[in-house]
Amino acid sequence: MKSLTIRNLSKTYFDVHAGANVTAVRDMSLEVPAGEFVSIVGPSGCGKTTLLNMIAGFIPHTEGEITVGGQPVKGPGPDRGVVFQSWALFPWRTVLDNVAFGPKMRGVGRAEREKIAHDYLALAKLSHAAGRYPNELSGGMQQRVGVVRALANEPDVLLMDEPFASVDAQTRMTLQEELTRIWEQKRPTVIFITHDVAEAVFLGNRVVALSKGRVLEEIAVDLPRPRVWDELNEDGRFKALCGRVLQLVRSA
Numbered sequence: 079m080k081s082l083t084i085r086n087l088s089k090t091y092f093d094v095h096a097g098a099n100v101t102a103v104r105d106m107s108l109e110v111p112a113g114e115f116v117s118i119v120g121p122s123g124c125g126k127t128t129l130l131n132m133i134a135g136f137i138p139h140t141e142g143e144i145t146v147g148g149q150p151v152k153g154p155g156p157d158r159g160v161v162f163q164s165w166a167l168f169p170w171r172t173v174l175d176n177v178a179f180g181p182k183m184r185g186v187g188r189a190e191r192e193k194i195a196h197d198y199l200a201l202a203k204l205s206h207a208a209g210r211y212p213n214e215l216s217g218g219m220q221q222r223v224g225v226v227r228a229l230a231n232e233p234d235v236l237l238m239d240e241p242f243a244s245v246d247a248q249t250r251m252t253l254q255e256e257l258t259r260i261w262e263q264k265r266p267t268v269i270f271i272t273h274d275v276a277e278a279v280f281l282g283n284r285v286v287a288l289s290k291g292r293v294l295e296e297i298a299v300d301l302p303r304p305r306v307w308d309e310l311n312e313d314g315r316f317k318a319l320c321g322r323v324l325q326l327v328r329s330a
């Protein structure tokens with residue numbers, strides 16, 4: 079697993095509609111030690127997705143530096159896995175082949191990549207769906223497969239942009255519990271963007287609140303793990319942390 083360092087990072091877009099520059103990320107610095115789970119919250123337009131896209135190497139930054147394991151990010155790479163809200167599985171491949179696709183691209187042989195895929199599907203309690211096609215799965219299951227597919231690449235850094243936003247509340251809670259469980263076993267470094275304050279606190283070791291392209295405040299989440307909703311729903315510390323993060327987001 080690798081650390082992530084963001085130093086004095088800025089991103090300015092040229093907005094063709096307004097005919098002017100827009101600064102989406104402004105002199106931002108953030109240190110994420112290897113294996114940490116960081117949740118990122120902030121109001122719409124504060125630069126969350128821009129930040130994630132720069133870490134992924136999908137878009138260039140204007141100023142500053144991003145390093146993963148000490149190496150500067152110059153473009154996309156297998157050390158960083160990305161999961162978006164729209165999961166876009168390959169519809170013509172089974173669940174197993176979707177999950178095995180990343181290892182296949184890395185040149186892993188069939189037997190080995192299928193073993194990797196089976197292991198990750200088992201971790202996410204999806205073994206029964208291995209032979210199905212995406213259109214035979216519910217939205218929540220597709221979302222889980224999307225997460226598992228990213229994990230099967232064993233990235234050092236996992237970048238997640240509101241991956242559970244479009245599933246029902248019940249499924250979302252299950253996905254959150256599964257993600258924390260898998261993270262505890264594999265310990266990738268995670269950057270998780272969400273608008274959901276309770277989700278940010280439930281998942282993270284730390285919640286970073288952004289405002290207008292800058293880090294507004296960082297809040298350590300010292301709740302014990304494993305975290306399960308039945309316990310945390312009643313936990314005074316959890317509620318207090320959610321209250322604090324909500325206040326920050328509203329003031330941002």
Ligand SMILES: Nc1ncnc2c1ncn2[C@@H]1O[C@H](COP(=O)(O)OP(=O)(O)OP(=O)(O)O)[C@@H](O)[C@H]1O
Binds near residue numbers: 100122123125128
């Ligand atoms: N390709 C682009 N061209 C011009 N401006 C852009 C572009 N992408 C984003 N922006 C602007 O940059 C700012 C930050 O956008 P970004 O999508 O990173 O915010 P966000 O925090 O992820 O928002 P949301 O929570 O609504 O997804 C916004 O003002 C947005 O309009």
